Amino acid sequence: xxxxxxxxxxxxxxxxxxxxxxxxxxxxxxxxxxxxxxxxxxxxxxxxxxxxxxxxxxxxxxxxxxxxxxxxxxxxxxxxxxxxxxxxxxxxxxxxxxxxxxxxxxxxxxxxxxxxxxxxxxxxxxxxxxxxxxxxxxxxxxxxxxxxxx
Amino acid sequence: xxxxxxxxxxxxxxxxxxxxxxxxxxxxxxxxxxxxxxxxxxxxxxxxxxxxxxxxxxxxxxxxxxxxxxxxxxxxxxxxxxxxxxxxxxxxxxxxxxxxxxxxxxxxxxxxxxxxxxxxxxxxxxxxxxxxxxxxxxxxxxxxxxxxxxxxxxxxxxxxxxxxxxxxxxxxxxxxxxxxxxxxxxxxxxxxxxxxxxxxxxxxxxxxxxxxxxxxxxxxxxxxxxxxxxxxxxxxxxxxxxxxxxxxxxxxxxxxxxxxxxxxxxxxxxxxxxxxxxxxxxxxxxxxxxxxxxxxxx
Numbered sequence: 001x002x003x004x005x006x007x008x009x010x011x012x013x014x015x016x017x018x019x020x021x022x023x024x025x026x027x028x029x030x031x032x033x034x035x036x037x038x039x040x041x042x043x044x045x046x047x048x049x050x051x052x053x054x055x056x057x058x059x060x061x062x063x064x065x066x067x068x069x070x071x072x073x074x075x076x077x078x079x080x081x082x083x084x085x086x087x088x089x090x091x092x093x094x095x096x097x098x099x100x101x102x103x104x105x106x107x108x109x110x111x112x113x114x115x116x117x118x119x120x121x122x123x124x125x126x127x128x129x130x131x132x133x134x135x136x137x138x139x140x141x142x143x144x145x146x147x148x149x150x
Numbered sequence: 151x152x153x154x155x156x157x158x159x160x161x162x163x164x165x166x167x168x169x170x171x172x173x174x175x176x177x178x179x180x181x182x183x184x185x186x187x188x189x190x191x192x193x194x195x196x197x198x199x200x201x202x203x204x205x206x207x208x209x210x211x212x213x214x215x216x217x218x219x220x221x222x223x224x225x226x227x228x229x230x231x232x233x234x235x236x237x238x239x240x241x242x243x244x245x246x247x248x249x250x251x252x253x254x255x256x257x258x259x260x261x262x263x264x265x266x267x268x269x270x271x272x273x274x275x276x277x278x279x280x281x282x283x284x285x286x287x288x289x290x291x292x293x294x295x296x297x298x299x300x301x302x303x304x305x306x307x308x309x310x311x312x313x314x315x316x317x318x319x320x321x322x323x324x325x326x327x328x329x330x331x332x333x334x335x336x337x338x339x340x341x342x343x344x345x346x347x348x349x350x351x352x353x354x355x356x357x358x359x360x361x362x363x364x365x366x367x368x369x370x371x372x373x374x375x376x377x378x379x380x381x382x383x384x385x386x387x388x389x390x391x392x393x394x395x396x397x398x399x400x401x402x403x404x405x406x407x408x409x410x411x412x413x414x415x416x417x418x419x420x421x422x423x424x425x426x427x428x429x430x431x432x433x434x435x436x437x438x439x440x441x442x443x444x445x446x447x448x
Contacts, residue, residue: 010198012295012389014191028369043206044369045378068379070202077198079382 002074005037007053009062009078016062016083017053024053024076026069035071042071046080048123050131061086063131065124082124086135089128098125154432157425161418168414174238175407181291182327182400188293189324189393196390203383204345206376209366216373217310218380221339226261228283228305228314229254230337230388232321232395233271235290239403242322242330243270249332250320254280263314265301267321267392283308290396298389305388306381309338319387324397328405333394337387340380 007024009017024035027049033042046069052061066081101122104113207219214220231250233243247270254262265284266272272285284304289297308314317338322330368375 008194008198010195012192012195012386015194018194030369033369040367042367042369043202043372043375045375068199068202068375068382070205077202079195079198079202 003037005035005039005073006075007078008076009051009064009080009083011067011080011083016080016085019053019055021053021055024051026051026071026076026078027064028069035076038073039071039076041073042069044069044071046078048120048127050127050134051078051083061131061134063089063124063127065127084128086131089132091129091132094125094128094132097121098129101125152428154425154429157421157428161421161425164414164417164421168411168418171407171410171414175404175411178239178400178404178407182397182404185293185393185397185400186324189390189397192386192390192393196386199379199383199386200345203340203379204342206366206372206379207340207342207345210372210376216376216380218338218340218376221341222312222315224260224315226263226313226315227257228263228265228308228317230265230267230301230305230317230319230321230391231271231275232267232290232319232391233269233274234322234395234399234402235268235270235288236403237270238406239399240406242399242402242406243274245330245332246320246322247271247274249334251278253318253320253334263308265304267301267395290392290399293389293392293396295385295389298392299385302381302385302388305337306384314338319391321391321395322398322402323394324401327401330398330402335387337384340383 004020004022007017007019007021008015022037025032026035027047028044029047031047032049033044046064046067048065049063050061051064052059054060062083062085064078064080064083067079069076069078101118104110104118105122107113210216210219229250231246233246237243250264250271254264262280263283264275264280265286266275266282267286268290269287272282272287275282284301286297286301305314305317309317316336319333319335319337321333323333325331366372
């Protein structure tokens, strides 16, 4: 058995990742699954989270938001609604989104808020900041710490 | 006999027209580039979702319980016709509309309903006897996923409510800048053979290992995933139709304006030649007048 498989992350707008990888951690709806080459075929709905994958000794990650994933023995296709590499994340925008979402949760009796949407927005912003922080953007680091205190 | 001034006026008017057609050509070229990018960058996702859907379908145990798979007798047909938004693009709109009318006449014994995409198709169908159940305009200039979702929602609703037994898409596919291909595609009910077939035609498609019938592990019930996958697929197909139409329309307009510009050049050349002949004739006549006047005076 080959020790790599092809990881493809595609969104309607473009192809984000297409690489031979050794290992991947994929955020599905119920949590994370780890995939190694030769994994049993699997079909699942994606959650919102950080998709990490290993190429040789390099650990890489990107965000993955919604969609579906199909795992085959030699190939993993992630059909995400949105996905971006760490370097592509707009940190100030994600931070603004996080603040907006947190403000909504600060007032839990507000009847005008669509809580599912607010929750999804909060998760998206957190994941983006988390991935950006891991990639070493210092401003993003600050943002995550700040949000941890609030 | 037109005078020199008449020729000058006509040349100026043709030149103005030429400037407009040239500008339109450049605009179409710029829009084409963007539309083409959208259409091309969509392909990995579109072929991915087709593949996932095809392999999910082959693993579903009781297909008849899913409306998207059950083929009912084809009594009521919903046809989605996508034309261009504006004219001045050669036979682009005429071709797709002619094909749509042909299709509708061929199925004249069924109950037919039409959803029109873009202005030209709406205007054409308003004058026809077929029942229009949806109109979408200002949509193909730039393909938009949100709008595609809206249309897909409407299509799915009608299909699931049993108001349509099958759904067809009729549109222009972008082949290259010079040519468009007319497509008539069956969107629903889903047909696994057709999914696999179109996958093979897609040159972008990587070799697939879905053929072996290994059992899937499902993180969630298969039906639940399938029921979410189908609307997404329909949405993508409609988005693809919009993106292809958009690219094809801009390409058709670019080609049409290109030939209009070169025709204008030909007309200008011909007119200039005539004008010079008339000018020369006038000069000659004046010389003769002067010479004969001098001769008679002398």
